[in-house]
Amino acid sequence: MKLDSFSEDAILRKIAYGxxxxxxxxxxxxxxxxxIGDDAALFxxxxxxxxxxxxxxxxxxxxxxxxxxxxxxxGWKCLARAVSDVAAMGAKPRCFLLSLALPSSLTGPWLDGFxxxxxxxxxxxxxxxxxxxxTRCAQILIDVTVVGEVQKRCALLRxxxxxxxxxxxxxxxxxxxxxxxxxxxxxxxxxxxxSLLRKHLYPxxxxxxxxxxxxKRLVTAMMDISDGLxxxxxxxxxxxxxxxxxxxxxxxxxxxxxxxxxxxxxxxxLALHGGDDYELLFTLPPHRxxxxxxxxxxxxxxxxxxxxxxxxxxxxxxxxxEHPLPAxxxxxxxx
Amino acid sequence: MKLDSFSEDAILRKIAYGxxxxxxxxxxxxxxxxxIGDDAALFxxxxxxxxxxxxxxxxxxxxxxxxxxxxxxxGWKCLARAVSDVAAMGAKPRCFLLSLALPSSLTGPWLDGFxxxxxxxxxxxxxxxxxxxxTRCAQILIDVTVVGEVQKRCALLRxxxxxxxxxxxxxxxxxxxxxxxxxxxxxxxxxxxxSLLRKHLYPxxxxxxxxxxxxKRLVTAMMDISDGLxxxxxxxxxxxxxxxxxxxxxxxxxxxxxxxxxxxxxxxxLALHGGDDYELLFTLPPHRxxxxxxxxxxxxxxxxxxxxxxxxxxxxxxxxxEHPLPAxxxxxxxx
Numbered sequence: 304m305k306l307d308s309f310s311e312d313a314i315l316r317k318i319a320y321g322x323x324x325x326x327x328x329x330x331x332x333x334x335x336x337x338x339i340g341d342d343a344a345l346f347x348x349x350x351x352x353x354x355x356x357x358x359x360x361x362x363x364x365x366x367x368x369x370x371x372x373x374x375x376x377x378g379w380k381c382l383a384r385a386v387s388d389v390a391a392m393g394a395k396p397r398c399f400l401l402s403l404a405l406p407s408s409l410t411g412p413w414l415d416g417f418x419x420x421x422x423x424x425x426x427x428x429x430x431x432x433x434x435x436x437x438t439r440c441a442q443i444l445i446d447v448t449v450v451g452e453v454q455k456r457c458a459l460l461r462x463x464x465x466x467x468x469x470x471x472x473x474x475x476x477x478x479x480x481x482x483x484x485x486x487x488x489x490x491x492x493x494x495x496x497x498s499l500l501r502k503h504l505y506p507x508x509x510x511x512x513x514x515x516x517x518x519k520r521l522v523t524a525m526m527d528i529s530d531g532l533x534x535x536x537x538x539x540x541x542x543x544x545x546x547x548x549x550x551x552x553x554x555x556x557x558x559x560x561x562x563x564x565x566x567x568x569x570x571x572x573l574a575l576h577g578g579d580d581y582e583l584l585f586t587l588p589p590h591r592x593x594x595x596x597x598x599x600x601x602x603x604x605x606x607x608x609x610x611x612x613x614x615x616x617x618x619x620x621x622x623x624x625e626h627p628l629p630a631x632x633x634x635x636x637x638x
Numbered sequence: 639m640k641l642d643s644f645s646e647d648a649i650l651r652k653i654a655y656g657x658x659x660x661x662x663x664x665x666x667x668x669x670x671x672x673x674i675g676d677d678a679a680l681f682x683x684x685x686x687x688x689x690x691x692x693x694x695x696x697x698x699x700x701x702x703x704x705x706x707x708x709x710x711x712x713g714w715k716c717l718a719r720a721v722s723d724v725a726a727m728g729a730k731p732r733c734f735l736l737s738l739a740l741p742s743s744l745t746g747p748w749l750d751g752f753x754x755x756x757x758x759x760x761x762x763x764x765x766x767x768x769x770x771x772x773t774r775c776a777q778i779l780i781d782v783t784v785v786g787e788v789q790k791r792c793a794l795l796r797x798x799x800x801x802x803x804x805x806x807x808x809x810x811x812x813x814x815x816x817x818x819x820x821x822x823x824x825x826x827x828x829x830x831x832x833s834l835l836r837k838h839l840y841p842x843x844x845x846x847x848x849x850x851x852x853x854k855r856l857v858t859a860m861m862d863i864s865d866g867l868x869x870x871x872x873x874x875x876x877x878x879x880x881x882x883x884x885x886x887x888x889x890x891x892x893x894x895x896x897x898x899x900x901x902x903x904x905x906x907x908l909a910l911h912g913g914d915d916y917e918l919l920f921t922l923p924p925h926r927x928x929x930x931x932x933x934x935x936x937x938x939x940x941x942x943x944x945x946x947x948x949x950x951x952x953x954x955x956x957x958x959x960e961h962p963l964p965a966x967x968x969x970x971x972x973x
Contacts, residue, residue: 310969310971311969311970311971312873312969313971314971336688336793337793337795340796340877341727341795341796341797341861341877342692342723342724342726342727342796342861342862343690343691343692343723343724343726343727343729343784343786344690344691344692345688345689345690345691345727345788345793346688346689346690346691347688347689348683348687348688348689350685352683353671353680353681353682353683354680354681354682354683354689354785355678355679355680355681356678356679356680356681356733356735356768356769356783356785357677357678357679357735357769358735358737358769358770358771358781358783359737359771360737360739360771360772360773360779362739362773362775362779365739365773365774365775366773388677388678389677389678391677391678392676392677392678392680394678398691400691400692400693400783402693402694402695402737402781404695404697404700407971410971433691434691434692434693435693436693436694436695436781437695437970437971438695438697438700438970438971439700439970439971440697440700442777444695444697444779446693446737446771446781448691448693448735448783449678450689450691451678453680458671458672458680460672460676461675461676461677462676526676526677527677538647542675542676634645634646634647635646635772635773635774636645636646636648636649636742636745636772636773636774
């Protein structure tokens, strides 16, 4: 259905249906007392838990390109990005609100594809659609609000890092940025089967790892890396009132394909400044180091540096020389 | 401060400060355990309460015009609209998330004015800023998510109206639409002192009335009128599986200025199809009628019709003739 006479109510019904809200299986696991269709949604908080709230823009032209990114990937990623912020607190996502603005011409197959991707993400992350708002706009605008829950006093904040704590990162860094560069280089829509594009198109927030770290109380500070290590690490340091020494040779980089190395794509640069990885950055006191496994469910956990008293972030190269690390990750107001 | 090198972090600090989050008085009343500055906000739900969630687009070009609406009114109204949805459930607003996208050139005085209006609304509605997301965009994009709370089993839904229930509306209808028409007619920015523009520029959600109605358990169904009576009443009827007979002579209209009457602006048309009034539409069984005052804190409460078994909405004129009532209120996908 794609019509000029398409009404906001009809689009809301399509979204409610397309997001699998009508599925009974989904509904039985839902924390919602009331979903789409009233003035607001009603959510039943768990006793003994705190509510985690976050929202994330996902705008055509800024965060994705209509001619490059398939609607299914847009649907998946808009939710995955916001869920990653909930993961970074050690919390469980529960439900989300979708604010969607799009041209009337995209209320047919494009919207269907978008909702398929969104539904897959919603099931994978166990985060149900609670409501939202739709309107018409020449450009596709998406804003996702995720509501999560975490047990009282278990939320992992950015502000708990102390001098001497060890700095860790999950997974490998730079892979999503590499995917974005490959996508820009190629013509037309992205091939969702291409493994090099996978992390850029379908990022997976580290929910299980984050919840495990929160439950084990190993970690002093945590955040997700969404804008790039060089931009996000200073935020963790600022919140904690500390600095950090980052050891370049220890940073888990990806292997850059040969033809990209030739045009100057450097793995360390990708790992330091590339965004969209949604890996976890966290600190733990040295005496808890032996409690942390080398990997968690196949995701490597790598020590990459140490928290310092001096309030600056330095990068130590393979010859033990120190370099200041400028924040060169993604910033919409600078790029 | 307005700079090309303006960073997202600097804008977030300005928003946190500008929204009065740094005020200690504000913080002591806050339900927030953690506000702006981490991956997500942390909110402490009240025991015995349910959480109400809603979000609302407020887009330049669609919902406001940069050349007509002052930034202070944009800041006030973007929050007031979303708070009205929480009011319509009989709930209390607690906190909100602000997603804001704007051009770098507006991060100076425009943003300051916007934040002043937002702060006034935030204080008036006792709804604190919990977090948000900012990015750059050529057009001003705003999406506000409001989190509210309501006692268990006290939320007022759209779905409870029963045949024979009386239909009521708060305040007068059409005033905001009249303000919009006057604003469009005139040149330049709106004068915030103009009383005819007041309801369009600075709408006030009916929080006290809605909470009183919820506490007294008088009402069977309730919603706010945001798109216009002719669009919103059918939604209440559809959710309740009923119809309605609306009596035209009873609808509380505004007095249209003489020069507008001459060009064909009709008070009843404004009241039926004008949007943005944020008045409450509610139903109550006839035997509870004597419990409802004629006005609440100066806001008239007017009986305008009755709920029927036949699933359609009809308008009855002063000669008792019935007319079908087409939904001619605001719909972004139709207009």
